[in-house]
Amino acid sequence: MTGPARYSKKKLSDFIASVFVAFGMPGDHAGVIADLMAEADLNGSDGHGIFRLPGYVQRIREGGLNLKPDIRVETEKSGMALVNGDNAQGHLVMKFCAEKAIEKAKESGVAWVGSHHSNHAGPANLYAKMPLAHGMIGLYVAVGNANHLPPWGGTEMLLSTNPIAAAVPGLEEPPIVLDMATTVAAYGKVKTAAQRGEDMPEGWMIDKQGQPLTDPTRAEEGFLLPIGGPKGYGLSLLFGLLAGTLNGAACGEDVVDFNADFKTVTNTGQFIVAIDLAAFGDVIGFKRRVDGVIRAIKASPTLPGFDHVLLPGDTSRKKREDHKANGIPLPTALVTALNGLAKEVGVEPL
Amino acid sequence: MTGPARYSKKKLSDFIASVFVAFGMPGDHAGVIADLMAEADLNGSDGHGIFRLPGYVQRIREGGLNLKPDIRVETEKSGMALVNGDNAQGHLVMKFCAEKAIEKAKESGVAWVGSHHSNHAGPANLYAKMPLAHGMIGLYVAVGNANHLPPWGGTEMLLSTNPIAAAVPGLEEPPIVLDMATTVAAYGKVKTAAQRGEDMPEGWMIDKQGQPLTDPTRAEEGFLLPIGGPKGYGLSLLFGLLAGTLNGAACGEDVVDFNADFKTVTNTGQFIVAIDLAAFGDVIGFKRRVDGVIRAIKASPTLPGFDHVLLPGDTSRKKREDHKANGIPLPTALVTALNGLAKEVGVEPL
Numbered sequence: 001m002t003g004p005a006r007y008s009k010k011k012l013s014d015f016i017a018s019v020f021v022a023f024g025m026p027g028d029h030a031g032v033i034a035d036l037m038a039e040a041d042l043n044g045s046d047g048h049g050i051f052r053l054p055g056y057v058q059r060i061r062e063g064g065l066n067l068k069p070d071i072r073v074e075t076e077k078s079g080m081a082l083v084n085g086d087n088a089q090g091h092l093v094m095k096f097c098a099e100k101a102i103e104k105a106k107e108s109g110v111a112w113v114g115s116h117h118s119n120h121a122g123p124a125n126l127y128a129k130m131p132l133a134h135g136m137i138g139l140y141v142a143v144g145n146a147n148h149l150p151p152w153g154g155t156e157m158l159l160s161t162n163p164i165a166a167a168v169p170g171l172e173e174p175p176i177v178l179d180m181a182t183t184v185a186a187y188g189k190v191k192t193a194a195q196r197g198e199d200m201p202e203g204w205m206i207d208k209q210g211q212p213l214t215d216p217t218r219a220e221e222g223f224l225l226p227i228g229g230p231k232g233y234g235l236s237l238l239f240g241l242l243a244g245t246l247n248g249a250a251c252g253e254d255v256v257d258f259n260a261d262f263k264t265v266t267n268t269g270q271f272i273v274a275i276d277l278a279a280f281g282d283v284i285g286f287k288r289r290v291d292g293v294i295r296a297i298k299a300s301p302t303l304p305g306f307d308h309v310l311l312p313g314d315t316s317r318k319k320r321e322d323h324k325a326n327g328i329p330l331p332t333a334l335v336t337a338l339n340g341l342a343k344e345v346g347v348e349p350l
Numbered sequence: 351m352t353g354p355a356r357y358s359k360k361k362l363s364d365f366i367a368s369v370f371v372a373f374g375m376p377g378d379h380a381g382v383i384a385d386l387m388a389e390a391d392l393n394g395s396d397g398h399g400i401f402r403l404p405g406y407v408q409r410i411r412e413g414g415l416n417l418k419p420d421i422r423v424e425t426e427k428s429g430m431a432l433v434n435g436d437n438a439q440g441h442l443v444m445k446f447c448a449e450k451a452i453e454k455a456k457e458s459g460v461a462w463v464g465s466h467h468s469n470h471a472g473p474a475n476l477y478a479k480m481p482l483a484h485g486m487i488g489l490y491v492a493v494g495n496a497n498h499l500p501p502w503g504g505t506e507m508l509l510s511t512n513p514i515a516a517a518v519p520g521l522e523e524p525p526i527v528l529d530m531a532t533t534v535a536a537y538g539k540v541k542t543a544a545q546r547g548e549d550m551p552e553g554w555m556i557d558k559q560g561q562p563l564t565d566p567t568r569a570e571e572g573f574l575l576p577i578g579g580p581k582g583y584g585l586s587l588l589f590g591l592l593a594g595t596l597n598g599a600a601c602g603e604d605v606v607d608f609n610a611d612f613k614t615v616t617n618t619g620q621f622i623v624a625i626d627l628a629a630f631g632d633v634i635g636f637k638r639r640v641d642g643v644i645r646a647i648k649a650s651p652t653l654p655g656f657d658h659v660l661l662p663g664d665t666s667r668k669k670r671e672d673h674k675a676n677g678i679p680l681p682t683a684l685v686t687a688l689n690g691l692a693k694e695v696g697v698e699p700l
């Protein structure tokens with residue numbers, strides 16, 4: 001028995017770019033998005049890579065995405081900028097924002113760059129990691145593109161999984177890369193459980209009576225639970241206000257469900273912060289202290305049922321190594337769907 | 351039957367200041383700390399106000415606190431500053447940092463100010479709220495002053511409850527004020543349950559076999575649980591790296607348990623971010639959008655068992671109104687202890 005077919009990052013990237021170009025996207029934009037999407041797959045963020053292509057294409061088809069955007073700084077001061085994404089694909093906007101934050105942080109030490117009129121940008125960690133190569137810590141927060149979370153004690157889904165990602169470099173140790181939703185489970189995990197015909201564990205979702213909901217095919221009848229109850233609700237709200245409302249982007253009632261509505265401009269909000277280590281002191285000394293924290297954590301005795309203690313980012317890095325060596329596995333159904341799309345638009349199949 | 355004795359904020363503040371002055375602290379410093387500690391009590395943060403005075407005094411007695419500190423900016427760029435707290439009481443350091451962040455953000459739009467060689471500063475929300483009066487959002491993160499949290503899957507307590515606070519202003523609605531530990535329960539809540547002879551709910555703590563620990567008198571045998579399992583662990587670690595390691599302050603193995611060791615310099619790390627609303631666009635428009643988010647949340651139908659939906663900060667604000675009108679209630683045992691201290695050092699009792 002063989003496993004699912006595996007593909008190189010380049011193969012996925014070339015395929016994605018060819019599809020976007022077939023829809024009229026400029027080649028340089030298509031290349032940037034394709035590279036970041038394939039990078040997501042390489043990192044094992046399989047719910048945020050090529051899996052999203054059919055949805056992105058649907059938005060292009062229905063006119064919900066601007067293929068010729070003018071992404072620009074709308075206003076800026078030394079420690080911040082606000083970027084108008086001009087309804088471009090989020091990957092383009094957030095790469096622009098990350099580069100702007102890095103450039104500014106070289107001068108200002110810390111720079112905060114927010115965006116409005118952006119779109120879904122794939123996994124948060126892609127952008128949090130961009131400052132690493134410049135001797136910087138990266139932080140990234142986004143408003144999720146569909147509301148699945150009510151306020152604590154309520155039943156109206158006014159909030160999203162609003163994720164945070166952060167990347168902190170070590171010296172000899174690999175960077176700590178956190179990437180997490182403010183809900184116990186991201187909604188993609190619910191969809192995956194439904195596809196696999198598996199029950200969800202208690203604690204992921206409740207129904208409108210407040211009872212545990214474990215059947216993922218009934219997900220529409222309930223909602224996600226925030227981490228730590230009212231605390232996760234508070235974090236999701238805070239991230240929504242900072243990444244959405246502050247930037248003039250959607251948060252709350254005006255969030256567009258991008259899985260159900262492919263026409264309406266989503267006005268997605270995100271922000272990234274770049275923190276230049278050199279501004280705070282000796283960079284090597286900092287990275288060495290991070291190594292110390294990492295090594296102390298790794299050396300911790302474990303609870304029954306745990307073989308070892310992981311650092312944020314360890315699982316993804318392991319997947320990346322496997323994918324680099326052996327290729328990125330794609331489920332057969334996804335390959336079939338993607339090749340159907342390829343035929344339709346007249347590009348080479350996978 | 352009458353309730354516990356109640357005191358005005360001024361009464362508590364005057365008392366606290368007199369005790370600090372009796373120990374040789376300059377009057378202006380004593381006044382600032384006393385006002386912030388009494389403010390904590392006024393807000394209902396009763397685990398972080400005058401309740402802490404005996405512990406702070408113990409640190410002064412054992413030489414663990416610098417009574418004549420030179421709190422200073424060690425290095426700065428337009429978007430950041432790093433402050434050396436010179437082992438002062440944390441309230442002094444964090445007020446200094448908040449004012450510095452506000453001053454810088456007026457020019458830079460966003461300013462991030464970190465500290466090292468600070469100490470416990472009371473409730474996080476005090477400092478997150480300081481930028482509000484200047485038309486700014488405030489964020490505050492601290493490394494907790496005792497490690498009660500192991501990394502996920504581990505048993506060595508290398509992390510603390512590392513809290514985050516944030517304050518976001520509305521226009522007609524009161525500000526949203528989030529103040530939360532990254533653990534399900536703050537350690538103070540465990541102590542309170544022990545004092546009251548109550549069991550803890552499952553989910554607050556586990557023992558070293560990974561089993562639920564509900565007897566708070568056995569708290570030493572177990573550890574706190576992070577919100578959302580590995581997610582809260584990741585957040586606590588991230589906050590520790592940003593508030594501690596980045597600033598050259600303690601994080602991980604080098605955190606001093608300030609409830610057990612009153613001599614060793616804690617080298618507490620914190621940071622505050624001030625975000626100037628005017629840098630991002632129309633301030634009134636922003637505040638109106640925040641009102642919209644708040645009102646939509648308040649209008650949400652509720653789950654069974656909930657009368658209404660709360661915004662972060664609502665509970666504290668209600669307590670504050672009661673305390674302003676009727677005084678701040680203090681448990682008799684605490685008043686007895688404080689008056690014993692007063693007698694010892696020769697100041698007016700409460």
